[in-house]
Amino acid sequence: MSGLAPAGDYRSSYQEDTTIFPTRNSRIALWVGIVLVACAPLVFGRYELGLLINIGFLGIAALGLNILVGFTGQISIGHAAFFGFGAFMSAWLHERWHIPVVLCIPLAGVATALVGLVFGAPAARLKGLYLAIATLAAQFILEDFFARAQWFTGGVAGRITEPFELFGWRADREESYLYVVLAAVIIMYVFAANLMRTRDGRALVAVRDHYLSAEVMGINLAYYRTLSFGIASFYAGVAGALYAHYLLFVSVEAFNILFSIQFLGMVIIGGLGSIMGSLMGAAFMVLLPEVVQSGADALAGGAIDRALRIGSSISFLREMAVGAAIILFLIFEPNGIAHRWRMIKAYWKLYPYSH
Numbered sequence: 001m002s003g004l005a006p007a008g009d010y011r012s013s014y015q016e017d018t019t020i021f022p023t024r025n026s027r028i029a030l031w032v033g034i035v036l037v038a039c040a041p042l043v044f045g046r047y048e049l050g051l052l053i054n055i056g057f058l059g060i061a062a063l064g065l066n067i068l069v070g071f072t073g074q075i076s077i078g079h080a081a082f083f084g085f086g087a088f089m090s091a092w093l094h095e096r097w098h099i100p101v102v103l104c105i106p107l108a109g110v111a112t113a114l115v116g117l118v119f120g121a122p123a124a125r126l127k128g129l130y131l132a133i134a135t136l137a138a139q140f141i142l143e144d145f146f147a148r149a150q151w152f153t154g155g156v157a158g159r160i161t162e163p164f165e166l167f168g169w170r171a172d173r174e175e176s177y178l179y180v181v182l183a184a185v186i187i188m189y190v191f192a193a194n195l196m197r198t199r200d201g202r203a204l205v206a207v208r209d210h211y212l213s214a215e216v217m218g219i220n221l222a223y224y225r226t227l228s229f230g231i232a233s234f235y236a237g238v239a240g241a242l243y244a245h246y247l248l249f250v251s252v253e254a255f256n257i258l259f260s261i262q263f264l265g266m267v268i269i270g271g272l273g274s275i276m277g278s279l280m281g282a283a284f285m286v287l288l289p290e291v292v293q294s295g296a297d298a299l300a301g302g303a304i305d306r307a308l309r310i311g312s313s314i315s316f317l318r319e320m321a322v323g324a325a326i327i328l329f330l331i332f333e334p335n336g337i338a339h340r341w342r343m344i345k346a347y348w349k350l351y352p353y354s355h
Contacts, residue, residue, distance in 0.1 A: 018197045020190075037182055041175040049174035051286055056181035057242040059282035060188050062266040063275065064235020067192060069264070070272035071201070072228035073208030075132050078119075078139030079236055079263040084255030085142060086112040086237025087244035088153045091161040101164050101245055105184075109238035115142075116233020117226060124225035139257055146252045158251040161244045177246055184242055185279075188235060192275050195231075204228055208273075265326045271336025280337045288325060289318040 011017045021027040040052060065079045090108035093099045099107065123134040146153045153159055163172035164180050171177040195201045203224050206214040215221055244250045262285060270281020296317065333340060 020193045020197075034182070034186070038179070041178060046174045049178050051290065053174060053178055053181050053246055055279070055283045055286050056178075056185045057239045057246070058263075058266065058286060059279040060185060060242070061236045061239035062263055062270065062282045063188065063192055063278040064232040064239070065263050066267045066270070066272065066274070066278045067195075067204070067235070068228045068232035069267055070274065070277075071196065071208060072204045072225065073211075074123075074225060074228055076135040076229075076232065077132055077257070077260050077264070078135045078137075078142065079232070080255045080257070080259035081139045081142035082112050082116055082233045082236035083240040083243070083259070083263075084146060084250075084252075085115055086240030087161075087250045087255075088146065088159060088240075089237065090241035091159045091244050091250055092152055094162055095159075100166075101162055102166050105164075105238060105241040105245070108241040109234045112237025112240070113230045113234035116236075117230045120226045120229025120233075123229065124222045136257075139260055143252075143256065146255065153250070153252055156252060158249055161248050161250060163248060164245050172248075181242055181246075184238065188238065189275060189279070192235075196275070200224070200227070205273075262322065265322060268326055269329045269336055271338030274336060274338035276341075277336050277338030280341070284325070284337065285322065288321055292318050292321045 021030065037052065040049060044052075061079065061083050065076060068074050068076055086108045089111045090101070090104040093104045093107055094101055119135070119138040123131055123138075126134055147156065149155075163170055164177060165171070169176075171180045196205070203214070203219045204227075206217065206219055207221060207224050207228075211221055266281035266285050267278065268281070269284050270279070271277025274280075329336065
């Protein structure tokens with residue numbers, strides 16, 4: 001049903017068929033969503049705004065991984081390491097070369113993309129389990145680099161970062177930094193949506209669908225697989241820089257293998273090969289632990305709490321909830337939240353007709 005169109009929805013050109021917003025209502029919904037997020041500081045407190053900011057920069061990183069995994073059919077278990085490299089690079093550029101933070105963020109993305117190309121070039125000729133092991137090696141190599149390169153990361157002590165500043169306006173609070181992240185999300189998601197409409201974007205999808213057919217059609221498999229690693233690393237670097245200038249401190253321990261698994265969970269839960277699903281998956285992974293925490297607080301002191309000792313094991317329950325969510329989505333909704341949302345929209349477009 002997700003591919004069905006309602007009566008009167010005619011597409012007479014290729015441009016109309018590949019448009020980002022197929023209907024007028026979709027464009028209106030986008031603008032309404034942007035306005036609602038922009039008005040969030042008028043309604044929510046710092047805690048809720050912090051959740052929105054986390055959804056924003058994690059959604060950018062998840063989108064980069066989705067371009068690699070969902071659109072190109074590759075795999076990466078080291079995405080958190082590139083996320084961390086972008087965070088440290090932005091902080092180092094500002095401290096060492098006194099570059100404004102507004103320029104450090106995209107430069108960190110470019111530098112991370114170059115590192116991603118270094119690891120992606122040999123990994124692009126691998127597939128399956130061998131590719132997974134190669135990206136896992138990248139994770140551990142960069143983790144070891146973070147711990148040893150004290151000049152770059154500050155070592156185990158970490159590195160202090162500076163807040164975002166533009167023409168004298170400092171985004172050093174959640175109420176102001178939300179707009180920085182919102183602007184970055186809009187730019188990065190619009191770029192990704194347009195990329196998938198280009199020749200290169202269609203080539204990435206062709207590599208995923210059937211690499212032998214793509215090669216027969218003249219698509220350079222090694223080039224586009226390497227390109228996908230570079231794009232994914234660029235997104236991770238930009239997201240990591242936004243993370244660094246939000247927390248104002250970057251620690252080596254934050255970018256471990258568990259963080260990379262969480263990025264994979266965002267892509268799986270949101271929907272492989274879906275741009276909107278990347279943001280949905282990030283929102284799900286950020287809000288799920290909060291829901292678990294709220295449920296544990298509601299059960300505190302009761303018979304269930306005394307029997308299961310929820311209060312003392314809440315941190316384990318939060319991790320278990322994330323793992324259980326990934327397993328349940330793989331079993332019952334392997335196409336992710338974005339696919340279910342398309343099914344719901346298709347149902348209401350065709351209602352009350354079953355066909």
